[in-house]
Amino acid sequence: MTRETIALKIKRQDAPGAKPYWNVFKLPYLPHANVISCLQEIQRNPVTADGKTVTPVTWDCNCLEEVCGSCTMLINGRVRQACTALVDILEDPIVLKPMSKFPVVRDLQVDRSRMFENLKKIKGWIEIDGSYDIGEGPVFPEKIREKAYALSQCMTCGCCLEACPQFTLTNDFMGAATFSQVRYFNLHPTGAMNKEERLEAVMKSGGIADCGNAQVCVEVCPKKIPLTESIAEIGRETTLQLLKNLVLK
C-alpha cells in the first residue's frame, strides 16, 4: 500500500509564558520529505486535520543540511535537527516539540543565547595580535589537527544540553558543548597560551565539577563529537589546575 498522508502533531505556544496547545496536521505524502519540508507545506496551507485555519507554525532553520544547528527540536521525543529528520524513517504521527531546556520563544523556537554567553565566559577564541599579515600560523601535526577538527564542528545546537540530566532551564550548568570548546581552544598551540584562564572559567559554579557523568550528551550529538572524552580531559586538567593553585597561591 502506498502511503498517502503524513500526520504531524505539533506542540505550540504563542509567546513565552503563554499556555501551550497542540495542533494536528495531515499533509499529502511526498517522497524524500523531511520535517522542514512538512513545516513549509503547513506554511503554504495552514489548516489543521480538523479543518481549522490557524497561523503557520513558527520554527527556526537556515542551512537545511545540518551545519548551522538552527532547526534543533524534539522529534518523536528525540532531540535532533529537523532538516535531517526524514519522514520515510519516522514513525507516524510525527510529534514535534520545542527543546525543553531552553526558554520557548514561540512554537518550536527557543532561545539558546545562554550557550553563546558561555562561549564568552570561557574565552572561546584565539588571542591573535591582529588581523594584519604577520606570517604563518604555528606548525602542528595533522594528528592534533584531526582531534581539533572533531571538536570544532560543534554547531552550538544544544542537543547535548537537552539530553543532559544536569542541565536545566534554571540552573547555571555550562554543559558538554562548552567544556568541549575549552578543550578545543586549549589544543591549539596559540590557544594554549590562555589555557589556565579557560580552565578557571569552568572551575566555578556551573562548571565541570557539576557534571554527573550521565554520558547521554555524546549519544545525541549529531556531529559525533567525543564529548565524554572532552569532559574527562577537562576534568583531569582542572584537577591539576586546582592542585597547582593550592601550591602556588
Next chain:
Amino acid sequence: MPKREKKIIVIGGGLAGLSATMKICEFKVKVTLVSFQPVKRSHSVCAQGGINAAIDTKGEGDSPEIHFYDTVKGGDFLAHQPLVRDMCHQGPAIIRLMDRMGVAFNRTPEGHLDFRRFGGTLYSRTAFAGATTGQQLVYALDEQVRRHERDGLVQKLEWHEYLGAVVDGAGVCRGAVVHDLRAGNIFAIAADAVVLATGGPGQLYARSTNSTVCTGSAAASAYHQGAKYANGEFFQIHPTAIPGQDKLRLMSESARGEGGRIWVPRDPGDNRDPLKIPEEDRYYFLEENHPLFGNLVPRDVASREIYDVVYNRKLGVGGQPMVYLDLTHQPPELLERRLGGIIDIYRKFTGQDPSRVPMKIFPAVHYSMGGLWVDYEGDGHGMIDHKSPRNQMTSIPGLYAAGEVDYQYHGANRLGANSLLSCIYTGLLIGPGVVRYCDNLDKGHDAVPSSLFDQAKKNWDNRFAEIKRMNGRENPYALHRELGDLLLTNVLIVRENKKLLETLDGIDGIEARFKDIKCLDTSDWSNPTPSFINQLYNMVHLSRIIAKGALLRDECRGAHYKPEFDLNQPDRFDPHEFIDYLEKKHYGPPREEDYPPGHLAYMQRFEANEEEWLKTTIAQYKNNGPEISYEAVDLSLVTPRPRKYD
C-alpha cells in the same frame, strides 16, 4: 577639537560581515552587527570544499598572477581586473590569518597547510578543513567578533532584519531601519556608514543550495532606494547537488578535487547496479570532452555538459535527471579525512554510503555573481588602494556592500573556492576605507536631525501596518514557490528569449497577485509572516532584474548561455590564435590562409561579440522596474580571449 565617536552598522554575520566587523573593530570603531539569526548560523557555513590562495606548497609553480588569470578567465573576462588581481595577491595573507585564528585546516605530514585541486585551474590552490571549510571559517571569525563583543566594541542585534537605509535629502546614507523579529517593533539606528553583507538571493529559485535567509531582500531594498544592481543575470548553477524537496544539498566540487569522476552508462537502458557496469560501458563525458581539465572544468561548463547529457542525449541515470559522481575507487579513510562533512550529508539524506555506491547528483542554483554595484579605487599599478573610502561603496554614499551581495570579483562565472576568498577579502578591504569615509564626513551620525530617523521609522511602520492589513486570497509562501518555479524553469542553464519574455510576463502576473495576499498571521510577537511578505515583494523585483538582464543580453558568457547566440568555437581552436590575430591586425588585414579553416571567421565573430557585450549590466529602479544600461569593464591587465578547457 575632540574626536567624534564613529559608529558603523554591519548587516549580516557571514564571512563578509564578520571579517568587516573584525577589521573595523581594530580601528577602535564601534560596530552594531545586525543578523537574522545568531551569526554562527549564517549561510557561509554551507561552503564546503575550501578557500583559494596561490601559496604553491607543492612545487607546481603556482602564483597569485596565475590565480588572477584563472579567475578572470573563469569569469569569461567580465570582472574588473585590478580588483581580481588584488584579491588573488591578498589570498595567501588571508589564509595565514585564518590559520593563526585557529581554523582546523588539513595539514601536510610536516604540519603545514595542505592544498587540493578545484575547478577551473590546474594547480593545487585550495586550503580546506575537511569538507566544512565555510563552517570552520565562520566559527573562527565569529570567535574573534565575540572577543570584540566582550570588549564592548560590538553590539550584536541578532534576530533583527534590515529593512532599509536611512537616506538624507542629499542622498547620503545616515543609518538603517531594522525590524526586531522577536518583539516585532521597527526602529532606526543612526550611523556614519552601513555595510550590507547580506549574501545572495538563491531563494528566488524554488530549489537551490542556499539557506532560507538568502532572499536578496536587503539588496533589493537598496535597489529600491536608488542603488545600482549589476550583472544580475549571472547566476551560477553548481553541477553537483543532491536532489531534494526543500533544498538541493551541495556535493562539493572538492569531491572531484579528490578524484571524483562524473559518468553515466553509455547505454541509456543500462539498469545494472553501477558497480557492475564495466569501464568500457561508462561514459566519463567530462573527461572525454575536456581531456586537460577533465572533471575539474569550471562550473558553468560542467553544468552545461550534464544538462546536455541528460536532456539532449537522454543519458540520465535510469532516465532521470541525474548523473553519477563516483568516489568508490578512493580509499574510505581518505574520504573520511578530506571529505567527511559531505560524505556524512550524503549518507544522512540518501541512506547510501558514497565510499561504496556512486552518488547520484544533478546541477542546482548556487551563487549569484551579480549583486549591488560597488565602487573601487585602483592604485595606478594594477592593484587596489586599500585605504580608499570608495572601495565597496554602493552608488548611495555611506552604504557599502561586501561578499556575495556585491558583484565585482567573479565576472560571468565564479571559480570554486573563490567565494570564501572574496567574502573575507571584501570584508577586510572595507575596514580601512569605511573608517576613513566616516572621518571625512562633514557631520557625524549624532549631528543628524532625529526627524530623519523618525520619518524613516514611520515609513516602515506604515508599510508593515499595510502588510498586516492584507486580507486577500493568496498565500505568500505558495506564491513564493510559484515565483521560484518560474525562474527555475526558465532562467537556468540554457536560456531562450521566448521563455525569458514569458518569465517577465509571469513575474508581472505574480506581482498583480501579490496585492491579493493574505497576511496569515497578524500578531506582533515572533511572527515571520509580515517580514516574509516584505521579502517576497523584494524578490519579485529582483527576479525582474535577473530575467530582464538575461533577456537583453543576446550572447553566451559564463553562466549565461543562449544557444541561439553560440559563437560555435571550432573544435581545434587554440585561444592563443586570437592573441596572434590581434597582433597581426596591426600589420594589415588578417588573411584566411594564416589560420585553420573557419578559425578566422570565428575570431571575427568573437571580436564583434566582445565589442558589443563585454560590459557590465546595470539595473536601476525606474517606473516600477529595472532600467538596464551598460558600463565598461576594466580590462587593463589581461586581453580577453575565447575560453577553452580541453
